[in-house]
Amino acid sequence: MNHKNMNQPAATGQKRSRNDAGNKATVVLGAQWGDEGKGKVVDLLATDADVVCRCQGGNNAGHTVVVDGKEYDFHLLPSGIINSKSISLIGNGVVIHLPGLFEEGDKNEKKGLKGWEKRLIVSDRAHIVFDFHQVVDGLQETERQAQEGKNIGTTKKGIGPAYSSKASRTGLRVCDLLGDFKDFSMKFKNLVHQFQSMYPALTVDEYAERLRPMVRDGVYYMYEALHGSPKKILVEGANAALLDIDFGTYPFVTSSNCTVGGACTGLGIPPLNIGDVFGVSKAYTTRVGIGAVGELLQTRGHEVGVTTGRKRRCGWLDLVIVRYAHMINGFTAIALTKLDILDVLDEIKVGVAYKLNGKRIPHFPANMDVLHKVEVEYETFPGWKTDTSAARKWNDLPAKAQNYIRFIENHIGVPIKWVGVGKSRECMIQMF
Known part of the structure; x- marks a missing residue:
């Protein structure tokens, strides 16, 4: 990387105009509670991207991509890694479990993913997830269950x-691992001591040399990608808006910002360089966790978490939460996935408003106790009772399905750009 070129404008006295801010990154985010099909949308867009980035989360994410009949599961690797002509970047906002990273890569390599290590860049500022973090995660869930009778449902x-280690400023980063290993080991022991218990021995040293060729300074790499030779940059969000640590259904959320701000803090991209923000929503609502399951939707949609293997709770599409997600992220367009799962229903409902004590409320409640008391107001539509899985353009869809889509679009106030009717990238109908 040529740092000298990056500093040229300042050295020559030139100033970059705000109207000449460099390239714009396209961001893909979940508009519900995750598992919306972001991986498929990213895979579709990645065919034309030069750089595909993960900006937050860890191997708690689960993105499934089907290409040429082969199903790939990604947890840490950006879904765009399938595109052999693009670079994939794991940003500083991601927390990385190194054994999980290489296990994931090797597993997908056996399915046909070739040369992924040569196309992957890992930010040296990314924090490391250790085995004892996973042990603590499980212990904390057990303790919540014992004390409160319920847990959060973490992965x-x-x-x-x-992320707690990161926030307390005792976390260890990739740059620490590749530095003086004696110093790293001392910091590791201090980190373990912080948790005041005995945990598995240090094993990440064996991954250091395999990781070393992938590691770059992510900030400088992204700056060059934005301001150097023109590159198409695609940012892949993990989790979703309603799982955001600040804006989600707290405390039943993830530990990072999976809304649009996470793309800036997790990659070092200035807000001025954010371009299109695409939200992804299923044609119905799901959430992994404990609770009742809409059996028909769960079975037809194969609604099982990629990471956890847990059944997802299923219900009618809730437009209150999708509009709320739009308020936070400013979606420029939406991808509506899994429309085909609704093909067999006689009627379809859509949640359009919340009522509390019989009166509509104009907002999505922050307090979970209040949220549990709200009554959902629905609009009901006739089902189309037609197989849509072979549809490849708008006119192939039944009129009743088109009406359903247009209602969603108009209610949210955001255009729907893609409609998904199957697993593969060929099953994404592009609207405009």
């Missing part, structure tokens, strides 16, 4: 405890 991948 037990150590993500929350790793």
Whole structure:
């Protein structure tokens, strides 16, 4: 990387105009509670991208991509890693479990993912998830269950405890691992001592040399990608808006900012360089966790968490939360996935408002006790009772399905750019 070129404008007295801020990054984010099909949307867009980035979360994410009949599961690797012509970047906002990273890469390599290590860049500022973080994650869930009779439903991948270490300024980063290993070991022992218990021995040293060729200064890499030779940059968000640590259904959330701000803090991208922000929503609502399951939607949609293997709770599409997600993220367009799962229903409902004590409320409640008391107001639509899985353009969809889509679009106030009717990238109908 040529740092000298990056500093040229300042050295020559030139100033970059705010109207000449460099490239714009396209961001793909979940508009519900995750598992919306972001991986498929990213895979579709990544075919034309030069750089595909993960900006937050860890291997608690689960993105499934189907290409040429092969199903790839990604947890840490950006879904765009499938595109052999693009670079994939794991940003500083991601927390990385190194054994999980290489296990994931090797597993997908056996399915046909070739040369992924040569196309992957890892930010040296990214924090490391250790095995003891995962142990602590499980212990904390057990303790919540014992004391409160319920748990948060984390993936037990150590993500929350790793972010806790980061926030307490005792976390260890990739740059620490690749530096003086004696110093790293001392810091590691101090970190373990912070948790005041005995945990598995240090094993990450074996990954250091395999990781070393991938590691770059992510801030400088992104700056060059934005301001150097023109590159198309795609940012892949993990989790979703309603799981955001600040804006989600707290405390039943993840430990990072999975809304649009996470793209800036997790990659070092200035807000001025954020371009299109695409939200992804299923044609119905799901959430992984404990609770009742809409059996038909769960079965037809194969609604099982990629990371956890847990069944997802299913219900009618809730437009209150999708509009709320739009308020936070400023979606420029939406991808509506899994429309085909609704094909067999006689009627379809859509949640359009919340009522509390019989009166509509104009906001999404922050307090979970209040949220549990709200009554959802629905609009009901006739089902189309037609197989849509073979549709490849708008006119192939039944009129009743088109009406359903247009209602969603008009209610949210955001255009729907893609409609998904199957697993593969060929099943995404582009609207405009």
